[in-house]
Amino acid sequence: MKKSHQAPVDVNEQIENLISLDLEIEDKDYAKSVLNRVSYYRIVKAYSITLKENGKYIDGTTFENIVDLYLFDMELRHILFSLIEHIEVHLRAVITNYFSLKYGNFGYKDLSNYKKKNFQKSTIKELEREIKRNKKSPFIHNFENNYEGGEIPFYAAIEVASFGTLSKMYKNMENEDKKEIAKEFEVDYIYLESWIENLSYVRNICAHYGRLYGAKLTKTPKLYKEYLNQGISNNTIFASIINLKILAEDDYYDKFHSDLLEIINKYPSAELNHLGFIRNWQSII
Incomplete structure (x- = not known):
């Protein structure tokens, strides 16, 4: 069965979702600033591929790691x-x-x-x-x-x-x-x-x-x-x-x-x- 599309979420919800996946985000304001300038799909979806295992972020992975990539x-x-x-x-x-x-x-x-x-x-x-x-x-x-x-x-x-x-x-x-x-x-x-x-x-x-x-x-x-x-x-x-x-x-x-x-x-x-x-x-x- 095909998946249904996820409903759009705002930047704050995007950040909370990342935290729930064990991504370390110390500065939420910084993360919000980045996601307002570069779309979640372009930066997070694309550059998290090598940073995850079993759907969760590898221990110690930070939002800054994604930005750096x-x-x-x-x-x-x-x-x-x-x-x-x-x-x-x-x-x-x-x-x-x-x-x-x-x-x-x-x-x-x-x-x-x-x-x-x-x-x-x-x-x-x-x-x-x-x-x-x-x-x-x-x-x-x-x-x-x-x-x-x-x-x-x-x-x-x-x-x-x-x-x-x-x-x-x-x-x-x-x-x-x-x-x-x-x-x-x-x-x-x-x-x-x-x-x-x-x-x-x-x-x-x-x-x-x-x-x-x-x-x-x-x-x-x-x-x-x-x-x-x-x-x-x-x-x-x-x-x-x-x-x-x-x-x-x-x-x-x-x-x-x-x-x-x-x-x-x-x-x-x-x-x-x-x-x-x-x-x-x-x-x-």
Whole structure:
């Protein structure tokens, strides 16, 4: 039998419910202030997952522990988003330069340039919707109003494409084309297409305030055998970070790494195994 929905309760009742579940709340005014700014579902439901046993909070768990996990996750999302953005911008440039030179400004519309024609029809429709949504963007407005036919060349279209659409386009390119693009990142295209798909997924979690801490990713990247042999799970954020290190330019990754260590030290209650970190993680990333 399906459960019935719980009736809405006010913040005071939320706090009393947490206390009844053995969560330690010394400062109720502080807890009330937090729950008035961040919804109970977003902070308590999401970040209590690793703090409970048999429906009750583990002995000694405090409201501040939950807040710390929420803040840790928020700051991790911010620095991950920034590093993924760097990779995404780089990838757009490489794909644009290669594909446009080989197939021309409008070759991206030619289904014969891709492996799966029906799949590409769907991807091109996605891209057309994104172009339409961004018709006021300088990238699009200029060509629609100032060029004969108003067609959008690939180098402009790619700038309004979502990372997900970009990932689908790359994955469906001919292997020869994927190999040439992957050379820029010094990786095999089989790995690169997997990593792009994963990073697009992680980027969307970050952009929409989703939870990374304790999450198991559904879009998983391939890992080099040396990492799999160490017991690293590819459905964790740690796996994504390993691949980001390989893809990113040193200056960008070093900044991320420094910020990551700062966040880890700032929130010692965050248990890194819930992100897939293994014992010797510092020697890997």
